[in-house]
Amino acid sequence: MLARLTQTKALHWLGRQLLNRDDPAAWLDPLAGAINPMWVQEYTPARVERIMAETAGTKTFVLKPASRWTGFEAGQHVNICTEIDGIRRTRTFSLSSSPELWHKQGLITLTIKRLPGGLVTNWLHDSLSEGDILGLADAFGEFLVPQPAKPVLFIAGGSGITPVLSQLETMAASHYPAPVTLLYFVRTGNDIIGREKLEAIAARYPGLTLNIIATHEGKEPRFLCDADLEAIDGLKEREAYLCGPKGLMDLATELLQQRGLAESQMHSTFFAPPAPAALDNDQLGGEVSFTRSSVDVGSEGDANLLEIAEAAGLKPRYGCRMGICHQCSCRKTSGTVVNRLTGKVSGPGEESVQLCVSVPRGPVQIDV
Amino acid sequence: MKKLSEEQLNGLQQDLDAIRDEVLADLGERDATYIRKIIRLHRTLEVGGRVMMPFGFIPPVFVAATASLGIAKILENMEIGHNVMHGQYDWMNDPALNSQTYEWDTVCTSESWRQTHNYEHHTYTNIIGKDRDYGYAVLRLGDDVKWHPGHLLQFVNYILLTVLFQWGVGVHELESEKIRRGELRWRDKLPFLKDFARKGGRQAFKDYVFFPLLTLPVAPIVLAGNVGANLIRNIWASTVIFCGHFTQDAETFTEEECEGESKGHWYLRQLSGSSNFTGGKWLHVLSGHLSYQVEHHVFPDLPAHRYPEISAKVQEVCKKYDIPYNTGSFAKQYGTVLSRIARFSLPDAVRTRLEQRGSGQLQAI
Numbered sequence: 001m002l003a004r005l006t007q008t009k010a011l012h013w014l015g016r017q018l019l020n021r022d023d024p025a026a027w028l029d030p031l032a033g034a035i036n037p038m039w040v041q042e043y044t045p046a047r048v049e050r051i052m053a054e055t056a057g058t059k060t061f062v063l064k065p066a067s068r069w070t071g072f073e074a075g076q077h078v079n080i081c082t083e084i085d086g087i088r089r090t091r092t093f094s095l096s097s098s099p100e101l102w103h104k105q106g107l108i109t110l111t112i113k114r115l116p117g118g119l120v121t122n123w124l125h126d127s128l129s130e131g132d133i134l135g136l137a138d139a140f141g142e143f144l145v146p147q148p149a150k151p152v153l154f155i156a157g158g159s160g161i162t163p164v165l166s167q168l169e170t171m172a173a174s175h176y177p178a179p180v181t182l183l184y185f186v187r188t189g190n191d192i193i194g195r196e197k198l199e200a201i202a203a204r205y206p207g208l209t210l211n212i213i214a215t216h217e218g219k220e221p222r223f224l225c226d227a228d229l230e231a232i233d234g235l236k237e238r239e240a241y242l243c244g245p246k247g248l249m250d251l252a253t254e255l256l257q258q259r260g261l262a263e264s265q266m267h268s269t270f271f272a273p274p275a276p277a278a279l280d281n282d283q284l285g286g287e288v289s290f291t292r293s294s295v296d297v298g299s300e301g302d303a304n305l306l307e308i309a310e311a312a313g314l315k316p317r318y319g320c321r322m323g324i325c326h327q328c329s330c331r332k333t334s335g336t337v338v339n340r341l342t343g344k345v346s347g348p349g350e351e352s353v354q355l356c357v358s359v360p361r362g363p364v365q366i367d368v
Numbered sequence: 369m370k371k372l373s374e375e376q377l378n379g380l381q382q383d384l385d386a387i388r389d390e391v392l393a394d395l396g397e398r399d400a401t402y403i404r405k406i407i408r409l410h411r412t413l414e415v416g417g418r419v420m421m422p423f424g425f426i427p428p429v430f431v432a433a434t435a436s437l438g439i440a441k442i443l444e445n446m447e448i449g450h451n452v453m454h455g456q457y458d459w460m461n462d463p464a465l466n467s468q469t470y471e472w473d474t475v476c477t478s479e480s481w482r483q484t485h486n487y488e489h490h491t492y493t494n495i496i497g498k499d500r501d502y503g504y505a506v507l508r509l510g511d512d513v514k515w516h517p518g519h520l521l522q523f524v525n526y527i528l529l530t531v532l533f534q535w536g537v538g539v540h541e542l543e544s545e546k547i548r549r550g551e552l553r554w555r556d557k558l559p560f561l562k563d564f565a566r567k568g569g570r571q572a573f574k575d576y577v578f579f580p581l582l583t584l585p586v587a588p589i590v591l592a593g594n595v596g597a598n599l600i601r602n603i604w605a606s607t608v609i610f611c612g613h614f615t616q617d618a619e620t621f622t623e624e625e626c627e628g629e630s631k632g633h634w635y636l637r638q639l640s641g642s643s644n645f646t647g648g649k650w651l652h653v654l655s656g657h658l659s660y661q662v663e664h665h666v667f668p669d670l671p672a673h674r675y676p677e678i679s680a681k682v683q684e685v686c687k688k689y690d691i692p693y694n695t696g697s698f699a700k701q702y703g704t705v706l707s708r709i710a711r712f713s714l715p716d717a718v719r720t721r722l723e724q725r726g727s728g729q730l731q732a733i
Binding site for chain 2: 017018020021023026027028030031034042083085086087088089319320322324325326327329330342344351352354
């Protein structure tokens with residue numbers, strides 16, 4: 001109801017005048033959210049309904065988004081937001097359920113693997129409980145089931161199966177009229193994510209050819225090879241969907257190209273690896289992209305972002321130039337910087353940084 | 369100002385930096401929970417005040433509504449807005465609490481506040497000629513300004529500034545004294561004036577047009593209550609803020625002595641130019657922890673509710689370098705502010721004679 005109110009342009013304008021913010025409906029969140037967390041307007045809340053263990057390091061989180069969530073198409077991913085120790089963290093995960101579950105029951109699932117050293121995935125596994133609230137953004141992504149139907153080949157590895165699970169459910173439910181083959185690579189039989197679901201889909205949907213390969217169960221590792229592709233009917237006419245660790249994706253791309261598939265037939269969705277281990281502290285400098293001004297410039301040594309911007313002819317706002325007044329605070333969209341005042345190294349993601357005391361360490365993107 | 373050697377200044381910097389780093393490393397859920405709690409309190413007080421206001425034809429309800437709305441505005445301006453805009457909560461990554469985008473419930477635009485307060489006032493604190501907050505260009509608070517007979521009536525300026533404080537702060541960036549002196553033209557300030565008119569207009573519309581008209585039959589009561597709430601905030605904010613740098617022992621500085629200042633010297637100037645006042649927990653919260661002006665000026669971007677926790681450590685550092693730590697009861701500190709305003713209303717000769725006679729009497733005893 002509040003959502004409908006907020007969508008009226010006139011009321012929205014009035015709200016902005018009265019409450020001094022671009023999202024006036026969120027002004028009441030501290031009170032509304034205290035009564036019912038699902039009434040929050042600042043973001044789209046989703047309640048954790050159930051948490052299920054899939055494998056040793058993977059869990060499926062069943063979420064109930066607020067009804068105003070705009071839904072998704074099979075294969076897409078979504079940014080979720082959660083607060084860990086006072087700080088809001090955003091991460092992207094593929095939706096592993098089909099849109100039908102959302103339409104019929106208002107539920108979605110995220111199947112998330114614990115990443116070694118990963119802040120958010122470990123927190124989700126260890127600290128998230130039923131009844132907790134996550135922030136959900138709009139779904140996005142181009143990793144979609146072909147319309148109209150074409151023969152499909154899925155090559156997935158490890159947790160890369162998650163968007164494929166969504167797509168296979170959807171294809172099975174709609175009796176997808178073209179052949180579908182899945183080559184699913186896991187380390188061992190214990191690492192198969194969604195095994196029951198895959199077997200159930202294979203059982204009721206004859207169009208699916210399911211091939212699960214354990215890479216590290218035999219004496220020698222057994223990776224994707226040309227012979228796996230040889231067995232597939234009409235490979236050259238298929239749309240290939242790749243999702244998994246970088247090694248598998250690169251290998252699959254190479255083999256498919258050798259088999260004559262065009263680039264337009266290959267669709268990939270990347271799961272970013274966890275942040276690299278701490279680099280040498282002397283590795284300061286890097287390529288800095290000032291994205292709003294479309295200026296790219298390299299830097300060496302401990303030049304701070306404000307100096308780098310000014311040397312490149314930009315004039316960002318500044319104040320004391322010594323890290324106190326925050327006038328030069330800007331959005332870093334990606335990359336790592338070192339705060340010269342505190343010596344602290346930033347995270348690799350999106351956060352606010354003070355230009356005058358931030359030194360790039362590797363490539364950095366700034367919204368200036 | 370206490371003269372410290374370069375070595376001592378470096379030591380001072382290291383000692384204070386260490387306190388700051390310790391707090392920064394500890395920031396987390398406790399601070400997020402605190403600011404969210406204060407925001408929830410603000411929403412409750414504002415909603416409560418505005419809902420009660422139309423029933424203000426019943427006198428006790430009018431008092432409760434006006435007080436509730438006034439305290440809501442005080443909390444929002446001082447404990448929430450001022451602190452959020454200092455970047456104290458930027459680390460939370462919450463877009464609603466970002467220092468560069470937060471817009472507060474007063475006629476001053478947050479853009480102008482960040483420029484004149486975060487940058488100018490905090491960088492040039494108490495430097496005569498550079499810190500325009502010293503006297504706000506309408507009060508003579510030191511002998512750097514040449515006395516003229518008009519100053520005898522400067523208490524009128526003080527009362528006007530206090531009663532209309534949100535407008536005074538809002539228009540502070542205009543630098544009207546420089547326009548009067550011909551150093552700036554009105555034309556140079558046009559962009560600022562446009563922003564000021566827009567925000568001032570929105571705030572006036574909200575409190576003096578929209579809410580009164582919303583409950584038309586009792587419009588005059590709602591109008592009176594809203595005026596009252598803004599007045600409460602103006603008087604309280606002005607009083608607290610004046611206690612920060614205009615008390616008797618708060619020092620001022622010349623531009624020359626601060627040229628090429630080291631970080632240690634900046635710390636020393638912040639310590640010497642600021643003054644605290646003591647009181648209960650709610651006095652501190654309602655002052656936006658500006659009761660810890662010394663700690664605030666040394667660490668403007670640490671969450672203000674942390675200042676009471678580090679105050680003992682800061683006092684230790686002051687003792688180590690023999691730097692006076694300026695504090696006293698609220699009444700005493702404010703008394704010295706009023707005394708300063710009164711004394712500098714007088715011609716220098718009269719003032720110095722009074723001061724000598726005052727100290728002479730003390731010596732005689």
